[in-house]
Amino acid sequence: MKIDVLLGLQWGDEGKGKIVDVLTPNYDIVARFQGGPNAGHTIEFEGKKFVLHTIPSGIFNKNTISVIGNGVIIDPFVLKKELAMLADGGIQVGDNLMVSRKAHLILPTHRLLDAVFEKAKGKQKIGSTLKGIGPAYTDKVSRNGLRIGDLEGDDFKERYNKSRARHIKTVEQYEKEYEKIQIEGVSFLEYEAAWMEALTVLEQLKKVNSEYYLNNALKDGKKILAEGAQGTLLDIDFGSYPFVTSSNTTTAGVCNGLGIAPKNVGKVFGIFKAYCTRVGSGPFPTELFDADGEELRKIGREFGATTGRPRRCGWLDLPALKYAIMLNGVTELIMMKADVLSGFDDIKVATTYSYNGKLSEEIPYDESSTEVEVIYTSKKGWHQNIEGVSSYNQLPDELHEYVQYIEDAVGVPIKIVSVGPDRSQTIKVD
Numbered sequence: 001m002k003i004d005v006l007l008g009l010q011w012g013d014e015g016k017g018k019i020v021d022v023l024t025p026n027y028d029i030v031a032r033f034q035g036g037p038n039a040g041h042t043i044e045f046e047g048k049k050f051v052l053h054t055i056p057s058g059i060f061n062k063n064t065i066s067v068i069g070n071g072v073i074i075d076p077f078v079l080k081k082e083l084a085m086l087a088d089g090g091i092q093v094g095d096n097l098m099v100s101r102k103a104h105l106i107l108p109t110h111r112l113l114d115a116v117f118e119k120a121k122g123k124q125k126i127g128s129t130l131k132g133i134g135p136a137y138t139d140k141v142s143r144n145g146l147r148i149g150d151l152e153g154d155d156f157k158e159r160y161n162k163s164r165a166r167h168i169k170t171v172e173q174y175e176k177e178y179e180k181i182q183i184e185g186v187s188f189l190e191y192e193a194a195w196m197e198a199l200t201v202l203e204q205l206k207k208v209n210s211e212y213y214l215n216n217a218l219k220d221g222k223k224i225l226a227e228g229a230q231g232t233l234l235d236i237d238f239g240s241y242p243f244v245t246s247s248n249t250t251t252a253g254v255c256n257g258l259g260i261a262p263k264n265v266g267k268v269f270g271i272f273k274a275y276c277t278r279v280g281s282g283p284f285p286t287e288l289f290d291a292d293g294e295e296l297r298k299i300g301r302e303f304g305a306t307t308g309r310p311r312r313c314g315w316l317d318l319p320a321l322k323y324a325i326m327l328n329g330v331t332e333l334i335m336m337k338a339d340v341l342s343g344f345d346d347i348k349v350a351t352t353y354s355y356n357g358k359l360s361e362e363i364p365y366d367e368s369s370t371e372v373e374v375i376y377t378s379k380k381g382w383h384q385n386i387e388g389v390s391s392y393n394q395l396p397d398e399l400h401e402y403v404q405y406i407e408d409a410v411g412v413p414i415k416i417v418s419v420g421p422d423r424s425q426t427i428k429v430d
Contacts, residue, residue: 001218002266003031003258005251007228009324011278013304013311014271015336015418017041020057020227022416022426023269028222029065030058031214033257034247035229036073036106036136038129040304045423048089054079056227060091069210069226070102071247071257073136074148075111076198077184077191083201099202100210101149107160108192109167110135111183116174128280137246139163151203211259218264226254232324240367243282251328270330270412272321274338274402277311279304283367285374286314286350300340315348315376318409319361325410334416335406338399339425344381347402350374351409379405387420392430395419403429 006023008014021043024030037053043060044050052059054074056066068074086093110132117135118128128134139145146163150156171178183191217224228249233239235249247253251268254260275296278284288296293313296302302311324330341347352359352375364370382396389395395417403414417427 001221001223002264003214003218003224003226003254003260004267004269005226005228005254005265005328006269006271007249007251007328008231009233009270009272009321009328009330010231010276011233011282011284012039012229012231013277013279013302014231014273015042016228016271017043017052017057018336018418018421018423018426019269019271019334019416020225021045021060022423023225024058024061024064026223027058027064027225029067029214029217029224030056030227031067031069031210031224031258032056032072032227032229033069034071034249034253035245036131036133037075037078038131038133038245039229041227041229042421043423044421050085050089050091053082055082055086055093055097058225058227059086059093059097062096064096066097067208067210067214067258068097068099068103069214069258070100071253072100073104073106073133073140074099074202075106075132075195076202077195078131080198080201095206098206098208098210098213099148101147101152101207102210103148104136104140104145105147105150106132106136107146107163107167108183108188108195109164109171110139111191112171112178112181112188113167115181115183116171116178120174134246135167148202148207151199152207214258214260215264218260226258226260228253232327233320235327238323238327240282243280243368265329267332268328268330269332269334270325270328271334271336272324273316273336274341275300275316276314276320277302278314279309279311283372284312284314285320285353285367285372286317286348287312288314292344295343296340299343300337315350316406317350317374318406319350319353319363321406322361322410323363325412330412333407333410333412333414334418335403335414336418338395338402338417339385339387339419341381341399341402342386343383346378347381348376348378349405351377387425389419389427392417392427395427 113135296313382398
């Protein structure tokens, strides 16, 4: 067996959580391979809405095992809240949730560092979610991190205090009264106490050497889906640096985020919105600053699931989509939020860039400082409300043509079109 991969092809917020939930009945295991609580995967069904930040979106199927892989970084405080939210919604989590011993911890002081670093950047800030992601990954690569498996050792508290002291020394260079910095609506010291209390919940979860567990599962013929977070254009290596996340969000991240060999990767499901959105700072060639942009934000309810910040909105960017498909080896596409485009007379699609006096489909090396003009084509819109449509044939001809145009342009088939947030509003393309 091979492991299938599902990931975002834009700047995150593509709707990965919903599609993982839809596909989960086809899999024995769903494993998250990178990122942390800066992700917000939203799942809606039966009148209920859940937002997951760390736990794989397959958790709603009791017959599927959910694994938090070694490439994920975990904030115990956030995870505790997440488990409580699931319990309040009638979703009981037990042995169907496992966590890798090699997954790293986000310490309270990582969030302090995140806050003071972002503030110090002033106008050059990157739009961090302030969840401690960057500092936690920094400690990981500098070989100073604490991992889930360290909780099982007798010297965890000693190692924690050593990391804390090192972080505080840095924080005090920016903010002497760091105790007053607010995290999750409380002071740092209050948050730290709550974080420590949350460790008891984490200690109760089933811990595994996930690389062995997943590879053995593949040998046993189990079907596994790897779930990505954020999006390809936020990848630390291939995104619009420095306005990126701190992990590899591409298919390559599955290999080091779960311990899976490249030869064992199967299908790659690439998810994209029928338009584009971005949260935070950074280049966005097709961003709209007019009434169309406001309409997309309003109809699409484009506000960050993690931060609540309004998302920047723009038309679909084909050069960026082709780039993401190339990097990930995408085999099947899934188009989200087609319903949001209902009501537009014309829908624009970016086909080419113009920069440095030349036309190109390549994303420039330094997007942040390269002035890019976008060349668009227009496609005819539709005015039919499609939220209640249940089959592809019932969708308007203009949407069929939009889907076909994208397929022809990128050379990969679109297999699913989403027409609403609920899991039932998911249409397979015939």
